[in-house]
Amino acid sequence: MTLDFIISDLHSLTPEEKSKLAGSGFKFVADVLLQSTDEVARKLRLGKNEVEKMFDSISAEILSPPETVAAMRSLGSESFTAGDEGLDDLLGSGIKTGVVWEITGESASGKTQLALQLCLTVQLSPDLGGLGGSSCYIASGSAIATQRLEELMREHPRVSSDSCSLDNVHACLVDNTKALAYYLREEVPSLAEQCAASEKPLKLLVIDSLGSLFQWAGRADTRQLVDRAKALGEVASLLHHLVLSLHLAAVVINDVTAVFDGEGGVSGSNPAFDHHELIYKEQARWFNRPDDTFLDEKKDASLGLVWANQINARIFLTRTGRMKEWVEAVAEGEPVGGEEEERSSKRRRVDEVHPDLSGHGSALKSSPRTSILLRRIDVVFSGFSPAQSMDFVITRAGLQTIRSNNRR
DSSP: OOSOOBGGGOSSSOHHHHHHHHHTTOOBHHHHHTSOHHHHHHHHTOOHHHHHHHHHHHHHHHOOOOOOHHHHTTTTOOEEOOSOHHHHHHHTSSEESSOEEEEEESTTSSHHHHHHHHHHHTTSOGGGTSOSOEEEEEESSSOOOHHHHHHHHHHOSSOOTTTOOGGGEEEEEOOSHHHHHHIIIIIHHHHHHHHHHTTOOEEEEEEETSGGGGOOSSOOOHHHHHHHHHHHHHHHHHHHHHHHHTTOEEEEEEOEEEOOTTTSOOTTSOHHHHTTOOOHHHHGGGTSSOSSOOSSSOEEESSHHHHHTTOSEEEEEEEEEEEEEEOSOEESSOOOOOHHHHHHGGGOSSOOBOOOOTTOGGGEEOOSOEEEEEEEEEEEEESSSOSOEEEEEEETTEEEEEEEEEEO
16 A cells, blocks of 8 residues: 555545545645544544545555565565665665665765766666666756766766766756645656656656755744645655656755754753653654764754655765875866865865876876875665665765775
């Protein structure tokens, strides 16, 4: 059974019932079935018997008949490489379809870099670790970095212009949550049909970034928080419906918020905790951030518990502040990178390096040893791999993990 169906798409309800549900604010099946009979009856101004019959009609339509385990074995088994063997191992055999992934972290931690890399690796043929598919990139801050995509196609060892094309990356720009919901509800299914007709099925959906669409100027009041929770629930329901019905992977980029003293303490720092009460700020450290971090201050994934309960996997990226000697040829000047990298350029000396590309002549200068910033990727929670971490660097050839620093 899936609760992500849109009520207006159901065939078991009459037009009058659909109209009454829509008028009372019910949009998805989950909005109806996850409430009590009394509550729905009160909102619809119907008798309990009528509401229970409506529940039965909806359940009968969305309920799948029992299947054997053998028939279900292949469901959710599709996956594609993230472009690095160590990263694939960390994530549990790469990026799986039918899943809502979250990539969160501070500015310039590499979130957009990874998302762009996935837009190319998903295009690879199955024998190269891809799905032979296309991607949809929904940006909320600035347009997708096409120059960086072109650079990755030139420099990444596993992708090239022979196997990947910008024609298979579909991008759009949204600036509010209602526009995002519209794209997810109307445009993405339409795009999936077009891609299927072109033999490049839509296999990846990226939102960069969701957190920026829910930022408030000042302190949010109770009404704003309630509205935000409803909007997040709508976006999450649409995403789950898309990943299951279209058999694609959704990658949602999120931001972080600072945790001040007293907000993320341990036992003994909060009287309520010592009395065995479940306090959100105490429990959030298990699902909002890695168990330890190199950040000067603790930071949690934004959007709170409502959103954390909607995602299947949370991946946390961090700028560690540690440097590593890197033996490579370094490009003259600042290399092309994503928006995140541009924002951080003033606070780093040497962060990005060019991979060893022989034969490019004057474009490179000899640099047998240089320093490169180490970042870290943590699996905070996932149904496909244990909580673990690995150091990585970002070069012109993309995201590269350093296996010797893998921690389990």
